[in-house]
Amino acid sequence: MAIMSAVKNIMGMFDAKKCSELPHGIKKGVEKYIKEEESILVTLLNWRVVYKAPRFIDSNTYFHTWFILTDHRIIIARNSSGFKRFRDIPLSGISQIFYELDYSKPRITIASPGHEDIIEFPKQASHHCAGLEEIINEAIGNARVMLQNSPEGEFIFCGACGGSILRRSHYCSECGAKLNYT
Numbered sequence: 001m002a003i004m005s006a007v008k009n010i011m012g013m014f015d016a017k018k019c020s021e022l023p024h025g026i027k028k029g030v031e032k033y034i035k036e037e038e039s040i041l042v043t044l045l046n047w048r049v050v051y052k053a054p055r056f057i058d059s060n061t062y063f064h065t066w067f068i069l070t071d072h073r074i075i076i077a078r079n080s081s082g083f084k085r086f087r088d089i090p091l092s093g094i095s096q097i098f099y100e101l102d103y104s105k106p107r108i109t110i111a112s113p114g115h116e117d118i119i120e121f122p123k124q125a126s127h128h129c130a131g132l133e134e135i136i137n138e139a140i141g142n143a144r145v146m147l148q149n150s151p152e153g154e155f156i157f158c159g160a161c162g163g164s165i166l167r168r169s170h171y172c173s174e175c176g177a178k179l180n181y182t
């Protein structure tokens, strides 16, 4: 019962055509989180995101979250009044990506070393998914070129958790620690 009413609510959101525009609070939070020269390309409310981590206990499934594509990464964020990030997937670290956007459940499967993210959109979002493959592929291509042209490399290590994170990020994408550059 709880699941069915959740599904109904999600469909209601899509009927309201509010599935492609970030709520103000989240937008402000994302803009603060990403790098200064980074820009948001696509935002789309999804139905479900399945994250498969190397350790089973780190794997997770998130319902009704925001898919946020920037020119550097894909962010999966909670759908609430403020910005709360679940996943941060650097585009230059993606090894394979599969698109199944013509189906009743449009889906993108993203493989990065050791990780897999499956992002599912509801049927109602299909028209928003048209062209998504080209936009994402172009963003990945550009991110790889940026990485090649970056003499210092695009990643640094977080001093708090040792995670590999995008250089010039304001916060660590693994542990959330604030990063300072001198």
Ligand SMILES: [Zn+2]
Binding pocket: 158, 159, 160, 161, 162, 163, 172, 173, 174, 175, 176, 177
């Ligand atoms: Zn960290």
